[in-house]
Amino acid sequence: xxxTDFVISSNLPMQATPPDWPGGYWWHWLFFTIALIVFVLxxxxxxxxxxxxxxxRMQSRLGPNRTGPFGLLQPVADAIKVLLKENIVPDKADKLxxxxxxxxxxxxxxxxxxxxxxxxxxxxxxxNIGILYVVAISSVSTVGVFMAGWGSSNKYSLLGAMRNVAxxxxxxxxxxxxxxxxxxxxxxxxxxxxxxxxxxxxILLQPLGFLLFFTAGCAEINRSPFDLMExxxxxxxxxxxxxxxxxxxxxxxxxxxxxxxxxxIITTLFLSGWRGPLLPxxxxxxxxxxxxxxxxxxxxxxxxxxxxxxxxxxxxxFLLPLALINLFITAIQVLVWPxxxxxxxxxxxxxxxxxxxxxxxxxxxxxxxxxxx
Amino acid sequence: MKFERYGIGIIKGLTxxxxxxxxxPTVSQFPEQRLxxxxxxxxxxxxxxxxxxxxxxTCAKTCPQGAIxxxxxxxxxxxxxxxxxxxxxxxxxxxxxxxxxxxxxxALFMGYSYERAKYRRGDLVQTNDELLESPERPASGYFHPxxxxxxxxxxxxxxxxxxxx
Numbered sequence: 001x002x003x004t005d006f007v008i009s010s011n012l013p014m015q016a017t018p019p020d021w022p023g024g025y026w027w028h029w030l031f032f033t034i035a036l037i038v039f040v041l042x043x044x045x046x047x048x049x050x051x052x053x054x055x056x057r058m059q060s061r062l063g064p065n066r067t068g069p070f071g072l073l074q075p076v077a078d079a080i081k082v083l084l085k086e087n088i089v090p091d092k093a094d095k096l097x098x099x100x101x102x103x104x105x106x107x108x109x110x111x112x113x114x115x116x117x118x119x120x121x122x123x124x125x126x127x128n129i130g131i132l133y134v135v136a137i138s139s140v141s142t143v144g145v146f147m148a149g150w151g152s153s154n155k156y157s158l159l160g161a162m163r164n165v166a167x168x169x170x171x172x173x174x175x176x177x178x179x180x181x182x183x184x185x186x187x188x189x190x191x192x193x194x195x196x197x198x199x200x201x202x203i204l205l206q207p208l209g210f211l212l213f214f215t216a217g218c219a220e221i222n223r224s225p226f227d228l229m230e231x232x233x234x235x236x237x238x239x240x241x242x243x244x245x246x247x248x249x250x251x252x253x254x255x256x257x258x259x260x261x262x263x264x265i266i267t268t269l270f271l272s273g274w275r276g277p278l279l280p281x282x283x284x285x286x287x288x289x290x291x292x293x294x295x296x297x298x299x300x301x302x303x304x305x306x307x308x309x310x311x312x313x314x315x316x317x318f319l320l321p322l323a324l325i326n327l328f329i330t331a332i333q334v335l336v337w338p339x340x341x342x343x344x345x346x347x348x349x350x351x352x353x354x355x356x357x358x359x360x361x362x363x364x365x366x367x368x369x370x371x372x373x
Numbered sequence: 374m375k376f377e378r379y380g381i382g383i384i385k386g387l388t389x390x391x392x393x394x395x396x397x398p399t400v401s402q403f404p405e406q407r408l409x410x411x412x413x414x415x416x417x418x419x420x421x422x423x424x425x426x427x428x429x430x431t432c433a434k435t436c437p438q439g440a441i442x443x444x445x446x447x448x449x450x451x452x453x454x455x456x457x458x459x460x461x462x463x464x465x466x467x468x469x470x471x472x473x474x475x476x477x478x479x480a481l482f483m484g485y486s487y488e489r490a491k492y493r494r495g496d497l498v499q500t501n502d503e504l505l506e507s508p509e510r511p512a513s514g515y516f517h518p519x520x521x522x523x524x525x526x527x528x529x530x531x532x533x534x535x536x537x538x
Contacts, residue, residue, distance in 0.1 A: 058390040060399045302386040 032124040036113045043289070044256040045075040050290065051256075051297050058301040079249065087245035090153055097151030102243070102250030105144025108137045109257040116264045117192040119274050119281040130191035131183060134265055135176050138220065141254065142168045145239050148251070152242035160238025163228045167311055171219040174319035178212040181330040182269045195273035203270040204346045208326045208353040210270045212319050214295075217266065219311070221258040223296055225303035228311060263292035318360055325356060408528040410487060412514045412521040415468045418484030419461050420512045421504035425480035428454035432472035432481055440465035441472060459504060464497035473516045482512035485524065 049072060056063025065071040089098055115130040117123040127133050142165055149161020183189055185205055186197035194202075203210045219226035230238035240251045267273055267288040274281035276288075306314070329352060337345055401408055410416075428445035444458040473481045486509060491497055506512055514521020 054394065057394045057398060060393050060396075062398050062400055062402070065402075298387060298390060302390045303383065 029124065032114075036124060037110065040110055040113060040257050040260065041253075043260045043286075044253055045079075046290070047256045047260055047293055048075040048078070050294060051300075054294065054297045055301050058298070082249040082252070083246060085245040085248075087247065088242075090242050092153040093242065094151040094153065097147045098242070099151075099247070101144050101148035101151055102247045102254070103144070104147055105141045105254045106250050106257070108140035108144075109254050109261055111137050112258075112261040113264065115191045116261075116268055117195055117273055118285050120196070121192060122282070123192060126190055126192050128188070128190050128193075131179055131189050131194070131269070134191075135172070135179060138258075138261070139168055139172055141258065144254070148243065149239040152239070154242050156235040156237075157239050157241045159235050160228075160230060160241070163308060164222060164239060166308075167219055167222070167226065167228065167315075170312060170315035171216045171319070174212050174315060174323040175216040175220055177320070177323035177327055178206075178209040178216065179269065181206050181209040181326050184327075184330050184334050191268050191273075195268055195275060198272035198275065200342050200346065201270060201272040205342065205349060206270065206326070206330065207350050208322065208356060209330070210266070211353065211357070212323050212326065213270070214266060216315075216319055217262040218296060218299065219315070221262050222255070223259060224300035225305050226311060227305060228308055259293060259296060260289065263289045263296065266292050317363070322356055322360055409525045410485070411527045412524040414483070414485060414513050415470045415515050416484035416486060416489075416513050417466065417468060418463060418486065418489055418510055419466065419472070419499075419504060420482040420484055420506045420510060421459055421461075422480040422482075423456070423501075423505060425478045426456055426459070427478055427480075428456040429477065431475050431477060435471045435475040437469060437471065438465040438467055458500060460498060460500045461504060462498045464494065470515055479517070482506070482517060482520070483515040485511045485513035 052074065053063040053071065063071065064074040067073040067077045089095060112134055114124040115127050115133055117126070145164045146161045149157040149159075149164070152158070182194060182202050185202060186194040188194060188197065222228075222230060228234075228238075230240070235241075240248055243251060264285075267285060271288045271292070273288075274285040276284035279287075329349075333345060333349075428443065430443050430445070433439075433441040433443045440462045442458065442460040442462075443456065445454040446457050447453075448455045468483070470483055473483055489510075512520055514524050
């Protein structure tokens with residue numbers, strides 16, 4: 001709520017007209033806060049179902065199919081199981097930090113949704129710096145993860161947390177830089193404004209930006225192939241090794257809430273958010289979020305986990321230079337390109353993306369092109 | 374110029390996984406769906422035919438584990454052996470199938486059924502009538518092509534498993 005207080009106190013202009021309800025903003029906030037929490041929880045359950053079933057089918061398995069029709073109640077069963085479990089805190093753990101960590105990790109993941117528009121103007125707070133808020137708040141979860149790693153007094157937890165911090169700090173930069181491209185094209189930082197500006201989805205106008213944002217976003221939220229911090233085959237479960245019961249469930253929730261959040265941001269920034277024909281806007285939004293999440297599941301089940309040095313190299317040698325070049329090219333295009341010829345720019349930008357990725361792959365070879373081990 | 378290094382490899386992998394998604398899964402839900410096992414399986418039971426057995430004891434001599442115990446008496450009236458006791462300790466059995474191959478009178482068969490685990494160790498020692506063929510203990514087609522001919526074909530995992538109860 002602090003950010004909304006800030007908006008009120010500094011008298012920044014709200015871009016969408018606030019609903020004319022009795023009580024004004026407060027009813028708006030109450031309604032949207034409850035709606036967002038419900039939305040996140042329901043979407044997380046759906047995401048867990050999609051992930052486990054999709055993952056299973058892509059590996060020629062069936063996935064969970066015992067609880068309810070088609071295994072639809074599996075997330076419910078998991079939630080009940082995890083709620084009833086014993087809460088074990090290690091003897092040497094820093095109790096307060098250990099207890100606070102899941103909360104600190106979960107709240108930012110939920111707060112991201114405050115600026116995600118579900119419909120024209122239907123969002124908790126239409127900040128005129130919406131995307132900046134997202135970039136700022138999304139990295140706060142790392143503090144929770146590091147608290148968990150530190151508070152557990154376990155070498156695997158600490159290792160996982162250290163890896164997480166290293167990864168997130170590195171991937172913040174290409175993430176933010178690839179967002180700037182869309183902001184330049186849209187001419188606004190408001191999430192709703194960006195959606196309104198997308199007559200052509202920005203995935204076409206900014207294909208390279210989309211690729212970079214997707215990769216950096218996957219790394220930011222620790223999804224495979226960048227899930228080094230919870231690499232179960234190396235460091236047990238990373239930062240949540242020592243967590244059980246509801247606190248573990250919170251971390252599980254954070255993982256999926258963040259995935260949904262990144263999907264929602266990608267939908268808003270690159271896939272023209274709630275815009276679409278025929279269906280109601282909020283439905284379009286949810287469909288697009290699920291599609292983006294499905295692509296995340298798809299890449300997760302396909303790609304093997306990368307090493308920590310490869311993770312760092314990908315961020316600093318591949319994503320960062322390409323993000324800078326993308327920003328530079330976008331800036332020039334916004335300056336000089338006539339606005340009535342967007343489709344030619346689409347073709348040019350896709351060609352630029354292909355060429356840049358090819359060139360950079362040449363520079364960025366694992367083992368400097370050495371084939372044998 | 375190998376394009377695998379330029380991100381094509383990732384796309385190839387993605388097509389593989391999406392093809393897996395679109396085809397049927399290659400697992401079976403065991404208690405509900407049962408696959409046909411190989412027709413020539415060397416199952417974990419031994420089937421013995423009292424009619425064909427002459428009590429020669431070749432099987433007991435071949436068995437590398439010494440799991441087969443056979444006691445015979447001489448029937449002087451008919452001038453032949455009579456099997457008094459044919460006992461197999463299937464706990465020792467290594468499913469090598471040598472006894473089946475060695476039997477000169479085709480009196481031994483490997484079992485075709487699975488799920489024949491016992492609850493007590495004593496149950497593993499099977500004697501005389503427990504070894505006969507019965508609907509629960511069908512004979513496998515191992516070393517007996519004429520039996521294999523009548524058994525259903527083995528279900529392959531690439532085939533779609535349709536039967537469901």
